[in-house]
Amino acid sequence: MSKIAKNIRHLRALESLSQEQLADELKITRSRLGSYEEGRSEPSIDMLIKLSNYFHVAIDAMVKVDLSRTKLNTLMDIENNRTLFPIYLDAADNDLIEVVPAKAAAGYLNGYADPEYFDSLPKMNLPFIPVGKHRAFSIKGDSMPPLKDGSYVVGKYVESLKDIKSERTYVLLTKQDGIVYKRVYNNIKQDGTLLLHSDNPAYQPYSVQLHDVLEIWEFTCCLNLSDRKPEELNMGSIMNMLRSMKVELASIKR
Secondary structure (H helix, E strand, O other), X not given: OOHHHHHHHXXXXXXXXXXXXXXXXXXXXXXHHHHHHOOOOOOOHHHHHHHHHHHOOOHHHHHHOOHHHOOHHHEEEOHHHOOEEEOEEOOOOOEEEEEEOHHHHOOHHHHOOOHHHHHOOOEEOOOOOOOOOEEEEEOOOOOOOOOOOOOEXXXXXXXXXXXXXXXXXXXXXXXXXXEEEEEEEEEHXXXXXXXXXXXXXXXXXXXXXXXXXXXXEEEEEEEOOOOOOHHHOOHHHHHHHHHOOOOEOOOOOO
């Protein structure tokens, strides 16, 4: 049975609706709804929109996520339903953030909209993190001192382009370069681009078109691993450092 079929049946059961009642709400026949729930046919785009609006669940969640294994209040809808973020909670209902290590970063461009990709990532509770959706990214290279290769940046998801503030640092997911961490200058009103600067003057600034930017995360804090020996830089030791709260709570200045 497809996820769509299973999810329609699950959402209907949560609302304690019969097939006939839901079919009346959607203005379709009971047999048509039954064919969706049994996987004999799939709803059209227009019908998916109706189902999404009726149950208040984003379309990508209905298509990609097994909702019977998910608390609906742990799904975060982003502006215009462009992206769905699963919100992970520990046993005490504390928010967990996903950690994207270097090995997983290579697949982030393909997996950024796939809930199953994020299910496979390590998670961490950072109790000092402010309100909002956060994620930790492994940073490559030496373009943003004092961060060095292998350090982690925790960023808060930017929901609207109007919230991008010039001269602040952000983790961006772009179609061309994947994950990058840069100081951003907002030139949207001037020419519809973002100008990305490296704090290391050896690297030249460059512009990206908005349609090439898939995600933007504003810097919240960083974990600088430059003083660690190579044998210490594995995921287990990194998670232990996070647990012991060895996170640098300082803005990166120019």
